[in-house]
Amino acid sequence: MLIVKKFGGTSVADKERIFNVARRCIEDYKKGNDVVVVLSAMGKQTDVLLAQARDINPNPPKREMDMLLTIGEQTSVALMAMAMDSLGVPAVSLNAFQVAMHTTSNYGNARLKRIDTERIRNELESRKIVIVTGFQGIDKADNYTTLGRGGSDTTAVALAAALKADACEIFTDVDGVYTADPRIVKNARKLDEITYDEMLDLASLGAGVLHNRSVEMAKKYGVPLVVRSSLNFSEGTVVREEVNVEKMLVSGVACDKNTARISVIGLEDQPGVAFKLFNHLAKHNINVDIILQSVGRDGTKDISFTVAEDAVEDAVAILERHKQSSLKCDKIDVEKNVAKVSIVGAGMMSNPGVASKMFEALYDVGVNIKMISTSEIRVTVLIDEAHVEKAMNSVHDKFTLGDL
């Protein structure tokens, strides 16, 4: 078996943890497997480097920022190779040049284009554990790039795809994917399996175990993912195309408090109004989430939508600028203390009544729904942030997701 194992920054934060990871990898190696390990920078090293850079230049050139940040993973992999060596196992660390990991030139948020596998295969053939820097790549002019948020997960999945690995294990500080955040829903249960699509919806809705880009890539190349804990040996959650057990109606309940609602009231009811509105926002790279349009008074219409909380000020400022000229609306209304609660499940595609069952659960505990959005495998509602806990628990119970 060829196994790709990815460990995040907290898993390699100090000497003891580095050795824990080393032993864990060596266990697989000694069973005769080929082992490729992908590591992030140690603990808070990336934050330290960011601070160091900003102290020198509040707005550092992105090309140089990536040049600086890549040293984080290089430190991790070199120390890991030394740890494995001291445990008597041959290992070799490789950075983005040595692999090589080819990306676009979009510094700070590059996309992987191609991974050379010759060096890795040669090292594996000489029975070494291969330790690869996550998060980083090189562009066609040999500049360092970084992959942005969740970059090391992406590196691991891409490597697993390129090497046609038999498994890709993503180690985190949780046991796997849960039916809901255990801090909010006490009887939340760990899922044994989940589909890529469910995982994608959960990730984008704030469950946050895996970054969307890595799940998308795993889906695209059919890489079987396992999300599991670096702290214990429990089985974790398998993410794959089709789950083997009978599809559950709903796999999980997710919430996202990082959201705010903006309503544009009294727009003219004529073609092109929605286009103008969202085009202004798109030009400033503001991502809009749920959109709801309703008929207003006197032949006008209202458009409401949600944006991430840190984009609210910008969004409102842009809309205010165009309020008189192109938008011609009466007023712009903002509500910040809102949250999205969602149910996700591949099973709901063929099961009518799932949405209404969720609404019933909210009605049971007196939670008012402000907006609704649905996809094939997801129902999302916007509610008061203060009601998140009781809403999630009620929905979780309604679909009997908890431990029995």
Place this chain on the structure above:
Amino acid sequence: MLIVKKFGGTSVADKERIFNVARRCIEDYKKGNDVVVVLSAMGKQTDVLLAQARDINPNPPKREMDMLLTIGEQTSVALMAMAMDSLGVPAVSLNAFQVAMHTTSNYGNARLKRIDTERIRNELESRKIVIVTGFQGIDKADNYTTLGRGGSDTTAVALAAALKADACEIFTDVDGVYTADPRIVKNARKLDEITYDEMLDLASLGAGVLHNRSVEMAKKYGVPLVVRSSLNFSEGTVVREEVNVEKMLVSGVACDKNTARISVIGLEDQPGVAFKLFNHLAKHNINVDIILQSVGRDGTKDISFTVAEDAVEDAVAILERHKQSSLKCDKIDVEKNVAKVSIVGAGMMSNPGVASKMFEALYDVGVNIKMISTSEIRVTVLIDEAHVEKAMNSVHDKFTLGDL
């Protein structure tokens, strides 16, 4: 003009110093020069990395040690590029892969084989300051290597040679090369010029401003070196093939306390004895410095020689092992509290009487000479370590090297 400027670790130890270096380089840049900057790791970062590695593995694989150490210079160059950017000057940092700097595979002590200049030339042509990681290279299999002691100086000189630079400035924390160590000889004077050969003898004798490898390379490729202070704007010392001013008889006085004398007493006076003795030491990589052979009693001979202090124990142990068998000597005698004092000067080749003038200076202050060694441009004596200060001052005065 194309200028290569090299700054050591103390020159980039913190934000303030990084900006000092940046401004210094920008000054040359704004005069229209092409500027290539070579940097070492910041302050004590290399020591920190070494300690971090040894904590994980007391005997880390050298390949991985180099992988770890190279992040030091990469940090320096990235931060420097950010500093220059914040001062409004375009700059680009390049590591050993990006240049590329090709070396042998001798991890920890690699030798430069070839430097590609295309990337650097392209960046210079687009009017960027190019900041290159010192000390590091890559071998033919794309592994990182490091150049060992004085590595960043070597990088700078090699780059200057490859780019046919008009000047190569080595910035240190001293003003230049002195006629003697100013801490020992109060009226020591800074030299305006010195030849490569004199510099080589001074470096090997403990003056320690420039590492021998970089001076040898500068001599080989005719790179004009300037040693100057990063703390002030004084002119520094030019190192070149021939000095322009009338050759001084003696350029400087150097001392080296890291030495010990070993005497092997009562060897048989027959052919092959010296060979056997030094062959035993050479097989164990022990470098021998001054050698003196004298006739002993009853048809025997004595051989004395000096070694570095940290090699004494090993050397004596090896000789004791062969004392009875191959050496057949009476006893082995060791003296540790000794020091070498040397005068160096290209002028002494054609001037007889220089050595005796030095011996006179020592006699003036009652210093006994234990051993003598000479080369074409150097006279070295071994004396009691306790007498170093008065010996150096007396010799320095005798040749009127001091400030007038």
